[in-house]
Amino acid sequence: MPSQLPLADGIPPPSPLQRERERYHQRQTVRSVLVAALSTAVVGTLLLLAITGAPGWDRVRESFLDPDVARESLPRILDGLWLNLRLLVVCAASALVLGLLIAFLRTLRGPMFFPVRALATSYTYAFRGVPLIIVIYLMALGVPGLRLQGTPGVLVLGGAAIVLTYSSYLAEVFRAGIESVHPSQRAAARSLGLSYRQTMRFVILPQAVRRVSPPLLNDLVAMQKDVGLISLAGPIDAVRAAEIAVGNTYNFTPYVVAGALFIALAIPLVAVTDWVTLRAARRQSAEGAA
C-alpha cells in the first residue's frame, strides 16, 4: 500500500479551507470521545447503584463474591483449566481435520462414492441435531458399558464426543466455503490439466478456508466453553473443580471464578476471530473493487 502513495512532493500546502475542515473534524472527534466517556460513566453508575441497592445484594455478595473462598479455590480451578486448555487444543485440531475430511467426502462425485457421500451427509445431520450433552453421556457412560478390551478413559471418550459434535458443524462451514468458490476457478484449474484432487487441494480448498476462517474461529470460541461440559463425564476440569469447591464451602464463588477464567481464556481467541473477520471483510471489498 505505502508504495502506491508517493505523493509527498507534489502536494500543495493545505489551503485555509482544508485547514478549517481538518480543525472541524478534530473538534468533532474530541466531542464524540467526551460524549462516549460521559454516557459510559452514567450507565455504569446507574447499573452499580441498581445492583448494590437491591434488597438481596448483601447475601448475594457473600455467597457469590467471597474473596477468601475465591483465593482458596483458585489453584484447583486453575489446575482444572489447564486440562480444559489442553483438551481444547486437541479437540479443536481433531475437529478441524475431521470436519474438513467430511466436507471433502461430501463433494465427491460419481456413483462409486455414493455410500461415502451418504454416510458423510447423515453424519452431519445426526451430530448437528443431537445435543452435545447427550453425546457426552452416550460416549462416556455407554461405551465403557460395552466392556470392550482397551476402552479409553472417560477423558478421551468425552473429548471424542466434543470432536464428533463439532466436526459436524465445521464440516458444514467448510462445505459452504468450498461451494462459494466460483466454478470458473475449477474450470481454470482443470483446463491446466490438474486432476480433481489437485484442483481441490491447490485451488479450491485454500480459497475456501480463507473465506470461512471467521465462522470457523467462531465455532472454536463456542467449543472453548463447551469443553467445560466434559465435567459431566467425570474428569476434574475447571467446572468440576469449581463444583467440588462449592460442595466443600457451601459458597458459589468458585463458579464465578471459573466463569471469569473461561472469559479470560476466550478473550485472545475472540480477539483473533475479530481480527481475521475484519481482514477477510477488507479483502472481500478489495476483491469487489478490482
Add this chain to the structure above:
Amino acid sequence: MAAPTADSASPADSTDPTNPADPTRPVLDCRGVWKTFGKGRDRTPVLRGIDLAVHEHEVVVLIGASGSGKSTLLRCVNLLERVDDGTIHLDGDDITDPRVNADAVRQRIGIVFQAFNLFPHLTVLDNITLAPRRVHRRARAEAEQAALDLLDRVGLAGKAREYPDRLSGGQQQRAAIVRALVNSPRLMLFDEVTSALDPELVGEVLALVSDLKGDGMTMVIATHEMGFARRVADRVCFLDRGVILEQGRPEQVLDNPAEPRTRQFLQRLLDTEPA
C-alpha cells in the same frame, strides 16, 4: 488409441483423422459435434453438428452473435463440457472417447477465458508454475525460470511476485495467457479474452496474441473484435445458432459475406460500434 471406427459421423470428408502418416492431418478435427443443454422439454441444442478442422500453425477465428455457441465449442474442445454426438480429434487422438484421460488431454491444450480466472490466493508466479510443478512434476527452480522467461517476454517480469488483484485487467489477462503457454500446449483456445477489458488495455493483449501467431502457435479464437479478427485470422468462421454458417479468408467473410445472416450480424456490429 481405440481402433479407428467407421467414419459415420463425418459429413466433412472421408479422410481418417487418426492416420499419423497423413501430412495434412489437422491438429484439431471436430466432426459433427452436437451439444445440448438442459433436460426433457427444456433441452436446447447449442452446437448442432459442428465440423471444424484446424491445421498446424493455423489461426481460426470464431465470430457470431452472443449465444451462438462459441464458448461452448471451445469448452467442448477442452473437455470442460462433454459433447453429445460427433467426435473431436486432437493430433489424431479421439478425445471424445469417454475412456480418454481428460487431464492428459487438457495438458495439451491451453485455454484463456474472458474473466482471466487467475487464482486469487496465489502470486502471478505461483499461478503460472502450479501446473508445471504439480502436474508435470518439474523442480521449482526450473519451473520458475521458465515462467519468468515468459513473463519477461510479455513485459510482466516485475509483477511475478504480486497477487492478481494488484494487476490491471490487461496485465492479469497477459498473466493468464502465460499460465496457459507455460505448459507448451499444442493448441491454444482464446475465449473473448478482451471483452472484460477497458478499451485502452485491449491492445496489449491483442498484441500478445499476434506475437503467438508469429511464433506459429495453432489457435482458435472467439472474439467480437472484428479488426483483430481481420489481422490475425487465417480463417474466419461465422457461427450461427450452433452451426458454422460460413467460413473463409477474413476479407472474404468480413467484407464479402455470402450468407445474409452473416451480413446482418456484421451490419449490426457496425451500427452499435462507437464511431
